[in-house]
Amino acid sequence: MALAILDDRSYNECMNKLDKPNKREQLLEQGVNLLLAQGYHGTGLKEILDAVKIPKGSFYQYFESKEAFGAEVVTHYIEPFIQQLTDHLNNPELDALSALQAYFAALIHDLEQGDFKGGCLLGNLMGEIGDTSELCRFSLKQAIGRYRDLLVLGLTRAQAEGSVRADKSAERMADLLLNTWQGALLRMKIEQSVMPIRACCEDLLGGYFKA
Numbered sequence: 001m002a003l004a005i006l007d008d009r010s011y012n013e014c015m016n017k018l019d020k021p022n023k024r025e026q027l028l029e030q031g032v033n034l035l036l037a038q039g040y041h042g043t044g045l046k047e048i049l050d051a052v053k054i055p056k057g058s059f060y061q062y063f064e065s066k067e068a069f070g071a072e073v074v075t076h077y078i079e080p081f082i083q084q085l086t087d088h089l090n091n092p093e094l095d096a097l098s099a100l101q102a103y104f105a106a107l108i109h110d111l112e113q114g115d116f117k118g119g120c121l122l123g124n125l126m127g128e129i130g131d132t133s134e135l136c137r138f139s140l141k142q143a144i145g146r147y148r149d150l151l152v153l154g155l156t157r158a159q160a161e162g163s164v165r166a167d168k169s170a171e172r173m174a175d176l177l178l179n180t181w182q183g184a185l186l187r188m189k190i191e192q193s194v195m196p197i198r199a200c201c202e203d204l205l206g207g208y209f210k211a
Helices: 008-038 045-052 056-062 066-089 096-113 121-129 134-161 170-191 195-208
Strands: none
Touching: 008 045, 008 056, 008 066, 008 121, 045 056, 066 096, 066 121, 066 134, 096 134, 096 170, 096 195, 121 134, 121 170, 134 170, 170 195
């Protein structure tokens, strides 16, 4: 099959379309990094755009506003955590409780290696703009809901396997784990220590939740 010959204008338009998803991904990645380091209000669009090397006007080809960008950064941020937790729960060599413990142990290791910086972007943004931006609040609620549902799945399986207590619902335990973890992350940042998050996992997954 013969290839169509494109003039310069058509070629540039074609390349722009191909590059668009890549630039969009780069913007979201920079958004995660900067919002973790500086917060939503402390991060200007110019910083993000300069890092990705695109003009300000081009930003609006990808996102309607900074608020819409923040909402999509939340979705982008949660995806690898969803995938990592899913991979642990799907590991045939681990029972459900061990999978949850291994997942959180890996998170603790990464946070320690990162010198306790950032914490959790979801928790940070919930405190900063969770009640001032309806668009971001909805995105945060969806992300937390997806994450919480995976924890419920793991705890439900652990109950069926007999390793987790059955007198408490998996939903209530997932909420307790999620809420305690978020609070422990805040203490981790001010204490510059993984002890709060390690205690959270040991006390719940290694103690209170066990059958």
